[in-house]
Amino acid sequence: MPAPYPYGETVRILRTGTSPGRDPRGQPLPGPDESFDLAGCVVTPRAESPQVGGDDQQARDTVIVGYTVYAPPGSQVRTTDRVRIRGETCEITGWPGNWGRSPFTGTAGPVQFAADRVTG
Numbered sequence: 001m002p003a004p005y006p007y008g009e010t011v012r013i014l015r016t017g018t019s020p021g022r023d024p025r026g027q028p029l030p031g032p033d034e035s036f037d038l039a040g041c042v043v044t045p046r047a048e049s050p051q052v053g054g055d056d057q058q059a060r061d062t063v064i065v066g067y068t069v070y071a072p073p074g075s076q077v078r079t080t081d082r083v084r085i086r087g088e089t090c091e092i093t094g095w096p097g098n099w100g101r102s103p104f105t106g107t108a109g110p111v112q113f114a115a116d117r118v119t120g
Contacts (some may be wrong), residue, residue: 008040011069012084013077038077042070043085046114066090066116073098073108083115090115 017031046068067085071077077096082089093116099109 005040005042005070009043009085010037010039011041011043011071012037014082014084014089015078015080038071038075040072042110044068044070066093066114068112068114070110070112071096073110075111077111077113082118083113085115089118091118 013036015034015036017034019028019031021029023029044067046066067090069083069085075096077083077092079092079095081092083092084090093114096111096113098111101108
């Protein structure tokens with residue numbers, strides 16, 4: 001079944017527009033808010049296995065570090081965006097991947113991206 005998925009989730013892409021200039025101290029001014037909603041996304045938890053015997057293991061096998069999001073075809077997601085998923089703000093990690101077209105059905109595939117939880 002091609003995206004958008006009828007029982008998928010809506011995630012909010014948090015985007016700041018181009019800076020209109022600099023303040024008197026030379027620092028860039030924040031651009032306008034260009035945030036928008038992406039409906040029909042599949043959101044899955046993304047786990048990471050800590051190094052065996054490492055400081056992060058602490059008797060755990062895996063740690064949930066963020067989400068993998070499968071957005072509808074043609075979704076415009078940038079590496080500089082942030083995303084709000086289930087009330088959590090996450091950073092987009094790496095380049096969003098476009099699955100292209102299925103060689104079996106010809107339907108467009110999703111745009112996939114990783115979203116890491118923001119800490120600190």
